[in-house]
Amino acid sequence: MTIDFRRHRESRKKLRAAIRGGTLGLLDIGTSKIACLILKFAEGNRKSSRSEHLQDTKRLAYRVVGVATKKSRGIKSGEVAIADEVEKSIRSVVQQAQKMAATTIDNVLICFSGGSPVSKNLFGELKLETPIVETRDIGKLLSKYNFGTASSKREILHAMLVNFTLDDKTGLTDPCGLAGQTLGLDVNLMTIDQNVLDNITQCFNRCQLGLAGAVFAPYASARSSLVEDELKLGSACVDMGSGSTGVSIFLNHQMVFGSTVKFGGEHITSDIMQAFQISFEEAERIKTLHGGVVITNLDDRDLIELSSGDRAEGILNYDRPFVSRSELISVIRPRLEEILEEVDSQLDVGGFDHLPSKRIVFTGGGSQLPGFYELATDYFGSRVRIGRPMRIQGLPQALHGSQFSAIIGLAIEASYPQDEVWDFDMPFRAGATERFRLAVNWFKENW
Amino acid sequence: MSRSEYQLYNKTKGYPTPSKLRYRIERIWRRAWLRKLILRVLMLIFFATSLTTGLLIFKNEFKFKGLKSTMESFAFERPELSIIDLNIKGANPDLSNQIKAILQLSFPINPLKININYLQELINNVESVDFSRIRITKNGVLEVVVRERIPVALHRDEKQLMLLDIDGRRIGEVFSRLDRQDLPLVVGSGANHRVKESLEIYKLASPIINRVRGMILVGERRWDIVLDENLRIKLPEKGAKKALNGFLGSGRVMEILRQDFSAVDLRYRGKVIVRTKTTVIREENI
Numbered sequence: 001m002t003i004d005f006r007r008h009r010e011s012r013k014k015l016r017a018a019i020r021g022g023t024l025g026l027l028d029i030g031t032s033k034i035a036c037l038i039l040k041f042a043e044g045n046r047k048s049s050r051s052e053h054l055q056d057t058k059r060l061a062y063r064v065v066g067v068a069t070k071k072s073r074g075i076k077s078g079e080v081a082i083a084d085e086v087e088k089s090i091r092s093v094v095q096q097a098q099k100m101a102a103t104t105i106d107n108v109l110i111c112f113s114g115g116s117p118v119s120k121n122l123f124g125e126l127k128l129e130t131p132i133v134e135t136r137d138i139g140k141l142l143s144k145y146n147f148g149t150a151s152s153k154r155e156i157l158h159a160m161l162v163n164f165t166l167d168d169k170t171g172l173t174d175p176c177g178l179a180g181q182t183l184g185l186d187v188n189l190m191t192i193d194q195n196v197l198d199n200i201t202q203c204f205n206r207c208q209l210g211l212a213g214a215v216f217a218p219y220a221s222a223r224s225s226l227v228e229d230e231l232k233l234g235s236a237c238v239d240m241g242s243g244s245t246g247v248s249i250f251l252n253h254q255m256v257f258g259s260t261v262k263f264g265g266e267h268i269t270s271d272i273m274q275a276f277q278i279s280f281e282e283a284e285r286i287k288t289l290h291g292g293v294v295i296t297n298l299d300d301r302d303l304i305e306l307s308s309g310d311r312a313e314g315i316l317n318y319d320r321p322f323v324s325r326s327e328l329i330s331v332i333r334p335r336l337e338e339i340l341e342e343v344d345s346q347l348d349v350g351g352f353d354h355l356p357s358k359r360i361v362f363t364g365g366g367s368q369l370p371g372f373y374e375l376a377t378d379y380f381g382s383r384v385r386i387g388r389p390m391r392i393q394g395l396p397q398a399l400h401g402s403q404f405s406a407i408i409g410l411a412i413e414a415s416y417p418q419d420e421v422w423d424f425d426m427p428f429r430a431g432a433t434e435r436f437r438l439a440v441n442w443f444k445e446n447w
Numbered sequence: 448m449s450r451s452e453y454q455l456y457n458k459t460k461g462y463p464t465p466s467k468l469r470y471r472i473e474r475i476w477r478r479a480w481l482r483k484l485i486l487r488v489l490m491l492i493f494f495a496t497s498l499t500t501g502l503l504i505f506k507n508e509f510k511f512k513g514l515k516s517t518m519e520s521f522a523f524e525r526p527e528l529s530i531i532d533l534n535i536k537g538a539n540p541d542l543s544n545q546i547k548a549i550l551q552l553s554f555p556i557n558p559l560k561i562n563i564n565y566l567q568e569l570i571n572n573v574e575s576v577d578f579s580r581i582r583i584t585k586n587g588v589l590e591v592v593v594r595e596r597i598p599v600a601l602h603r604d605e606k607q608l609m610l611l612d613i614d615g616r617r618i619g620e621v622f623s624r625l626d627r628q629d630l631p632l633v634v635g636s637g638a639n640h641r642v643k644e645s646l647e648i649y650k651l652a653s654p655i656i657n658r659v660r661g662m663i664l665v666g667e668r669r670w671d672i673v674l675d676e677n678l679r680i681k682l683p684e685k686g687a688k689k690a691l692n693g694f695l696g697s698g699r700v701m702e703i704l705r706q707d708f709s710a711v712d713l714r715y716r717g718k719v720i721v722r723t724k725t726t727v728i729r730e731e732n733i
Contacts, residue, residue: 070462071462088464089464091464091465091467091470092462092463092464092465094470095465095470095473098473098474098477099473102477103477104474104477104478206467207470208471208474
């Protein structure tokens with residue numbers, strides 16, 4: 001089974017067209033919130049994006065002109081659950097951002113963490129015909145990979161060129177122009193469940209928006225939260241989302257592993273809801289305002305007043321008007337510990353222990369819980385840091401919180417996209433029957 | 448409240464979202480070029496409909512007045528463009544009244560409606576006008592500069608008493624000789640063509656001017672100076688001035704004129720022939 005990456009290439013085309021056109025929309029489809037940014041690219045940079053390969057483009061100058069965040073609807077653990085509701089929330093958030101930017105967007109770059117992503121490393125080698133490595137050698141090498149069997153029944157989200165080896169040298173990022181005999185390449189293939197991306201694409205098409213690319217959310221938040229040294233020397237970024245917690249491991253500026261844990265802030269809220277028999281909104285409110293991780297003596301006497309729930313019209317008639325803070329923490333903490341345990345096991349899967357610098361950066365809304373840092377250091381030692389996304393131009397101060405690290409990472413990805421497999425032209429290898437079948441297909445499609 | 452209950456609650460109690468139609472319309476509206484196009488087309492339609500309805504409503508008025516005149520009145524009948532007054536320079540009050548009567552202008556008037564050449568012709572046709580110049584001044588005054596003809600002599604026809612200028616053209620009628628006693632009187636057909644000559648003779652006759660009553664052109668050839676008491680000085684056809692000068696220069700002029708002659712004939716060179724009244728009577732009697 002051959003994969004021609006047609007969809008990915010079309011997405012790349014749309015991304016290039018959007019940058020040339022000047023405006024690009026970014027959407028973070030989270031379980032609890034949906035965020036939209038509109039980027040305006042500077043005039044001078046549009047020309048440079050005309051070159052065919054995205055890797056040729058320099059970092060593009062851009063500015064955020066439109067911002068909107070809304071509660072997301074119809075999304076369950078990062079996947080589309082009710083298509084109609086998702087479409088509505090996309091519509092409202094895009095409209096609001098367009099209103100602020102006073103422009104329209106045609107193409108959007110999105111990130112999401114659903115679809116139970118699995119990261120897989122592929123390795124291939126090629127005997128070089130010429131003494132010097134050229135760009136087309138990379139394409140030739142990539143055509144030897146069997147992406148199809150590696151992703152059977154699944155869909156490819158990312159296929160990043162992680163590491164080049166040339167003879168016995170390793171750790172090369174760009175082998176072009178170097179002399180050698182054998183070229184080797186590690187590809188990190190990230191696959192998600194089939195139809196997850198189809199569902200999202202459908203929702204966007206119904207909003208008249210084209211998909212200029214889909215990005216794995218933990219990857220995006222790592223690009224905005226990790227600093228240069230961390231990217232270089234190897235570190236993990238843990239994005240504490242609401243529906244799921246994403247883990248991505250970076251080494252040498254490349255994501256070598258990515259995964260998600262299907263627990264998040266929403267589960268903590270749901271625990272609180274069940275423990276105190278209160279509404280979800282109320283649980284979310286006391287979690288964000290009064291929640292914590294470490295119990296102190298004072299917390300026993302710190303009583304949190306529950307709002308009377310007059311909105312709920314009698315359904316929510318609380319037995320008790322107060323909850324002590326220590327009770328609240330004792331509900332939150334076990335779930336957080338569980339999440340961290342899962343994260344730890346995922347890091348083990350990703351081979352985190354073999355990295356030179358074992359730093360873990362926590363970001364996302366869940367990492368803002370007071371005392372979370374203490375809990376994380378208990379678990380992972382002193383290599384832990386709470387990350388905040390880097391600043392980008394034009395973004396309001398309110399949106400620089402760590403819960404927006406994924407969408408800020410998307411802006412960085414849009415301006416400076418990482419090479420993926422489909423950015424290279426792979427020479428077509430096929431037998432006679434295969435060629436004939438393709439020819440017939442071509443006729444069928446065009447007549 | 449269970450989780451499924453919450454989801455139902457969440458679904459029904461979501462924030463308001465723009466409808467599909469509204470979302471699409473807004474996206475179209477945000478495209479600047481499309482918005483401009485739509486606005487322009489709408490504006491065009493609006494103006495076209497308002498113009499046609501206006502034409503339909505006021506159709507009768509346009510028919511009555513004519514569209515052209517309506518437009519003209521709209522464009523030209525403006526106080527800043529119109530002529531508000533007439534100023535006649537260089538004419539006596541009589542003449543200016545006459546010019547005003549001839550021009551027949553009622554102010555204010557639109558300058559495009561008057562033909563200045565025609566007006567000038569009208570003014571020049573007035574007998575006592577030598578020439579005229581017409582212009583419109585900045586502050587909307589039609590200025591007519593006229594040079595009057597100056598009357599220098601009176602000419603008596605069979606019936607009329609006409610004023611003549613130096614070129615012999617008739618300026619106007621005088622009803623009585625007494626009206627213009629300052630002007631010399633010439634009589635006889637063709638006398639009006641020889642005004643200049645008669646004036647020269649008059650000038651020569653200045654020593655006896657208080658006796659001169661007028662001059663008669665006889666047979667359109669030669670002049671007779673008529674003095675009081677029906678005394679005539681007959682001048683020759685050629686060299687009349689010289690003859691008169693010679694006669695007046697001689698010391699016996701007063702003596703001759705004092706006598707009761709009926710004519711002094713200067714037609715023969717070097718001679719003054721006088722005719723007595725009795726002789727005349729006698730001759731007439733013959």
